[in-house]
Amino acid sequence: MTARILSALILLLSSPVARPLIERQPKPAPLAMTLDVDATDAPMKILHATMTMPAPAGAVALFYPKWIPGEHMPSGPIANLTGLHVFADSAEIPWRRDLVEMNAFRLTVPAGAKTLTAKYDYVVPYVGGAFGSLPSTNAKIAVINWYTVGLYPMGTSPAAISVTSSLKAPAGWKHGGSLDIASVDGTTIRYAPTSLEMLNDHPVLLGEHFRSITLWPAGSPVGEHVIDVVADSEWALQFPQSRIDIYKQIVLEERAVFGNVGHYRKYHWLLTLSDNLGAFGVEHHECADDRVAESTFVDDDSAKRSSLLLPHEFFHSWNGKARRPAGLVTGGYEQPMQDDLLWVYEGLTMYYGELLAARAGLISKEEWLDEVAADAMGVSAPGRTWRPLQDAADSAPFLYTAGGGWSGVRRQVSGLPSFYAEGTLIWLEADVTIRRLTNGRKSLDDFCALFFGQNDNGTVWVKPYDADEVYRTLNSVVAADWRKFFTDRLQSKTASIPLGGIEGGGYTFVYATASNMFTDPWALDGSVNAYGSLGIHVGADGTVDDAWPGRPAFAAGLGNGMKIVAVNGRRFSSDVLLRALEASKTSTTPMEFIVDNASYFTTVRIDYHGGLRYPHLERTPGNEDLLGAIASRRVTTGR
Numbered sequence: 001m002t003a004r005i006l007s008a009l010i011l012l013l014s015s016p017v018a019r020p021l022i023e024r025q026p027k028p029a030p031l032a033m034t035l036d037v038d039a040t041d042a043p044m045k046i047l048h049a050t051m052t053m054p055a056p057a058g059a060v061a062l063f064y065p066k067w068i069p070g071e072h073m074p075s076g077p078i079a080n081l082t083g084l085h086v087f088a089d090s091a092e093i094p095w096r097r098d099l100v101e102m103n104a105f106r107l108t109v110p111a112g113a114k115t116l117t118a119k120y121d122y123v124v125p126y127v128g129g130a131f132g133s134l135p136s137t138n139a140k141i142a143v144i145n146w147y148t149v150g151l152y153p154m155g156t157s158p159a160a161i162s163v164t165s166s167l168k169a170p171a172g173w174k175h176g177g178s179l180d181i182a183s184v185d186g187t188t189i190r191y192a193p194t195s196l197e198m199l200n201d202h203p204v205l206l207g208e209h210f211r212s213i214t215l216w217p218a219g220s221p222v223g224e225h226v227i228d229v230v231a232d233s234e235w236a237l238q239f240p241q242s243r244i245d246i247y248k249q250i251v252l253e254e255r256a257v258f259g260n261v262g263h264y265r266k267y268h269w270l271l272t273l274s275d276n277l278g279a280f281g282v283e284h285h286e287c288a289d290d291r292v293a294e295s296t297f298v299d300d301d302s303a304k305r306s307s308l309l310l311p312h313e314f315f316h317s318w319n320g321k322a323r324r325p326a327g328l329v330t331g332g333y334e335q336p337m338q339d340d341l342l343w344v345y346e347g348l349t350m351y352y353g354e355l356l357a358a359r360a361g362l363i364s365k366e367e368w369l370d371e372v373a374a375d376a377m378g379v380s381a382p383g384r385t386w387r388p389l390q391d392a393a394d395s396a397p398f399l400y401t402a403g404g405g406w407s408g409v410r411r412q413v414s415g416l417p418s419f420y421a422e423g424t425l426i427w428l429e430a431d432v433t434i435r436r437l438t439n440g441r442k443s444l445d446d447f448c449a450l451f452f453g454q455n456d457n458g459t460v461w462v463k464p465y466d467a468d469e470v471y472r473t474l475n476s477v478v479a480a481d482w483r484k485f486f487t488d489r490l491q492s493k494t495a496s497i498p499l500g501g502i503e504g505g506g507y508t509f510v511y512a513t514a515s516n517m518f519t520d521p522w523a524l525d526g527s528v529n530a531y532g533s534l535g536i537h538v539g540a541d542g543t544v545d546d547a548w549p550g551r552p553a554f555a556a557g558l559g560n561g562m563k564i565v566a567v568n569g570r571r572f573s574s575d576v577l578l579r580a581l582e583a584s585k586t587s588t589t590p591m592e593f594i595v596d597n598a599s600y601f602t603t604v605r606i607d608y609h610g611g612l613r614y615p616h617l618e619r620t621p622g623n624e625d626l627l628g629a630i631a632s633r634r635v636t637t638g639r
């Protein structure tokens with residue numbers, strides 16, 4: 001074999017290929033299993049599951065999913081798998097957990113057994129956890145993520161296992177989701193067989209208070225797009241038609257970015273409106289598990305604060321699910337994921353999630369500018385001088401869940417690793433750069449259409465990519481040294497933040513006294529964001545949950561985990577702190593804090609006189625308003 005043929009073969013083998021996830025003409029899977037989930041005790045916070053499969057001969061291990069797609073870490077909530085009993089036909093057989101791979105249960109199937117059955121429970125936590133392992137059921141709602149109840153034979157690709165599943169809901173509860181339904185029998189929903197990979201990619205909503213809103217029906221030019229909503233109350237479901245109309249526009253604006261090509265057969269947002277089931281989103285090919293506060297869709301302020309969420313998760317159907325970094329295409333839940341390209345997967349999605357909310361009218365252009373300014377403040381945290389942005393991505397498996405203060409030093413912004421917020425700034429700069437180099441003829445949308453909007457419209461597939469393909473595709477939009485553009489920003493360890501997009505777009509990053517609702521988009525809990533002034537974030541009870549070294553508070557001795565008891569002699573409240581900050585501008589004496597540091601009381605004096613300071617963008621006189629052009633609606637028909 002010549003070197004030329006060999007290199008051609010290597011190129012052929014290494015060039016990414018789209019792997020279909022849902023076949024147009026399904027082939028029989030090598031392994032067929034059934035999974036029956038009884039959710040009737042969801043209000044008691046426990047799910048009961050039965051998994052049945054043909055009995056393999058001899059030694060086998062049953063595996064509980066560990067590395068969870070979309071969560072970017074080994075977050076499968078193994079501690080909540082309880083009540084496990086395994087049977088060969090009707091005889092119970094013993095199991096033992098693997099001492100190294102602790103998500104695996106090893107057992108030996110007696111010769112001649114026909115069926116292996118595992119019965120077990122998923123106990124639902126009422127606090128704690130991350131993403132899918134957060135609280136997921138309450139008195140009125142259950143969000144069923146199949147992987148939380150999903151044992152399967154270890155070593156078998158989830159793509160090669162066909163699962164016939166059923167779900168029994170509490171009496172009177174309704175259901176939503178994009179999983180294909182075979183039949184409904186009373187409160188039991190039987191789903192059409194699909195691969196284990198696709199089953200886990202299709203969570204289901206159950207709830208007493210339920211509404212299904214068809215934004216665009218099947219057969220419409222853009223296909224079926226639905227918001228399925230469960231809520232803690234009927235009140236929370238009574239949101240206005242105007243909000244629904246804006247989400248119809250979101251679909252059009254979002255698809256326009258990809259040249260109106262989607263990689264799903266239908267798309268459902270699974271929206272949970274509850275104050276006790278977390279606030280987050282996890283993406284899937286044909287749906288997203290989106291959870292926000294109960295009032296979010298009836299209250300305008302709350303709706304704006306969460307406006308990026310649904311467009312963000314929808315964007316992931318293309319960026320993250322269909323096109324996926326090679327290190328995240330592992331072939332199963334047993335293999336570690338490599339998160340080095342999350343600055344594309346999450347960073348680009350963060351930029352567009354915020355931007356598309358503005359393009360569709362969920363927020364105004366000015367509110368979008370505030371959101372970008374809040375991102376810029378977040379990434380100015382001191383951790384950027386030791387941890388390059390690339391390492392924030394590489395460290396994602398532990399960075400999402402790191403807590404106990406010090407988030408600014410670790411480079412977390414609003415609880416997320418900084419490649420989200422800094423992704424907004426960097427991809428904005430890429431967008432501005434393309435627009436400037438092409439005199440406005442092209443934009444980052446052209447990159448998205450090329451990179452994500454490839455053929456196979458309306459089918460579900462995954463196709464891995466690497467950084468080189470990102471740079472090559474950008475280069476085909478407009479020639480530039482894109483590798484250097486990104487590696488400079490990914491490897492930087494300077495205090496200065498990447499403002500090229502903001503400044504090139506005609507704006508200046510400033511601090512001003514007017515508040516910015518996006519500095520704490522998720523929080524309506526009375527916490528105080530004083531990063532711009534004192535360099536601290538303070539919980540509603542006065543606890544300093546983050547303090548930035550080098551800023552006034554930390555320099556004066558007010559640090560992580562300390563509790564502010566009083567400000568200028570008055571008992572702490574959020575308002576007392578905010579008024580004291582406001583008064584600092586005209587005061588000649590230091591601000592005085594009485595602080596409880598693990599039962600020891602001290603007085604901390606901060607000689608700060610800068611007043612309230614929140615991030616904003618101001619128009620730079622004489623420069624073109626390119627950010628205004630970027631935020632403009634693209635789709636003017638169809639609504």
Ligand SMILES: [Zn+2]
Nearest residue numbers: 312316346349
């Ligand atoms: Zn995301």
